[in-house]
Amino acid sequence: MLSKLAVFLYVVLQSAEPVRVLVTGAAGQIAYSLLFGIAKGDVFGKDQPITLILLDITPMLPVLDGVVMELQDCALPLLREVIPTDKEEVAFKDLDAAILVGSMPRREGMERKDLLKANVAIFKSQGAALEKYAKKTVKVLVVGNPANTNCLIAAKSAPSIPKENFSCLTRLDHNRARSQVAMRCGVPATQVKNVIIWGNHSSTQYPDVHHCKVNMAGSDLACFDAVKDDDWLKGAFISTVQQRGAAVIAARKLSSAMSAAKAICDHMRDIWSGTPEGEFVSMGVYSSSNSYGVAEDLIYSFPVHIKDKQWKIVDGLAINDFSRGKMDATAAELVEERDTAVTFLSA
Template sequence: ICSSFFSLLKRCTWLPIILLLLDITPMLPVLEGVVMELQDCSLPLLRDIVPTDKEEVAFKDLDVAILVGSMPRKEGMERKDLLKANVNIFKSQGAALDKYAKKTVKVLVVGNPANTNCLITAKSAPSIPKENFSCLTRLDHNRARSQVAIRCGVPATQVTNVIIWGNHSSTQYPDVHHCKVNMSGSELACFDAVKDDAWLKGDFIATVQQRGAAVIKARKLSSAMSAAKAICDHMRDIWVGTPEGEFTSMGIYSTGNAYAVPEDLIYSFPVQIKDKTWKIVEGLAINDFSRSKMDATAAELMEERDTAVAFLGV
């Protein structure tokens, strides 16, 4: 993900960047190779690069923290073991953010299980507002948008307002009940544009939910360029806002006041962003089909949270 993300810095035209790159000590020689490649790109807005294995250097006065490193699930590893390993990683990084970063820092957690890792990070950084933390569901959002676009034979830019509800996992719910598709100059509801309700309620959802696994099966590696693009999309929207009338998907802290989602979860909602502040899109009609999907992914997140928090000791 990292190398692909850095290559996408070429797209940025709106602010200079100083990159602080944190990795474990044995990986510092590899990190130096990444630094050389970045230098060789002659990126116009890249002002400096600081590779380090020290949290006090990497997290000092950050405006943005993108946390991509997590413990991957290994063969024979139980889910609780995976959560325990990641609690240790993200507890440490949250504490470092709390100690060294600006209190206005925007934190994006990418490493999986992203929602629960994000929650642990936020709980470990109590002096930073919880609304400053988010996890990446923009990749799922982009996948859903693309699948609808392919089905309708239009560019992905013609598809707006898909929603990813819940967890960045196979329980996530890609919802197109509020999606619009621009076809031949006319804006249609997604169900009217696709004209295949069975596909939208079946194979479409499964394809988006399982897309990450499908990529791994095909290329023997996890998503790279698409994940990097989603990170850029996510951070760009935080900085410059979402287009008027459109919303995107982000895993954010639930206070229990929106769409009957339980509190104290990092849950993906539809949001609009302005002045670096997100706001949940309110008042969307939720039918019984959607409600059951939203509740199922919330139940998984509650189970993950309770297991992780037990390891955190709070």
């Protein structure tokens, strides 16, 4: 006989309105690692039903059919419906959340401006589809690279959706930085908090641990005091995080799909549920108020608190000359990317 709690949970699950979640590039590696986590409740909550919409290009529809079969075969209680499609008008309709994973990858011989031009076309179209079909409250996470600038183009192409609803993924870099410090100190990554990724999701990003705390033997220590190796923190640590994606590709011959999927889940879960008191995370968000001297009209990674599905940049952190130089360098790259992309946007 079912307990009263089981009956209550069953009634709640049956009556709750499903969250409509889009994943683009849904036949790809990252999505394959991501979809199970979303569907089993790791992102939007253990009592929140899900409708998954899977968008990819037409030649990938047979692969999507296989992904749908696997999701069905998982027999997940929260998964109400899976909709595979190659049509934007189907994919973007009435969305609560959009995770834009698919983008044009850089190919051999392709210049950066060619990559930007191809992706401007994709994210201009997807932004317009968000504008036309999605809820105005939709939360949009851009993963496909160059993620910051792709996110900006999508936001500009959806003018009636608040720019604060758009963010890009730098949580993978955040997790990498946290893990590097944890391994160096011999503690679990959960005991490292408040690392920061500033700027672009590229090799110019700045992993900053000047405000990081490491819990060791029950006490929170400043990261520099816990690690006790300033040269490593200002040198090899930064370059390791900056180049980690390339290192994974060199070793695995494939991109970092598993860790990217985990970071996407972390990012969207925090948007939905908020960040713990006293902790902040890194997200690429819209720069509109010259925070930390960063130019306006960029998607730039900042430390943020999240509450009630709204992010707020953490104000008042001291910035030394070492950090200032690296923050400015990655901002300059983003300004150049934006200015190039905007010429294609208006073409």
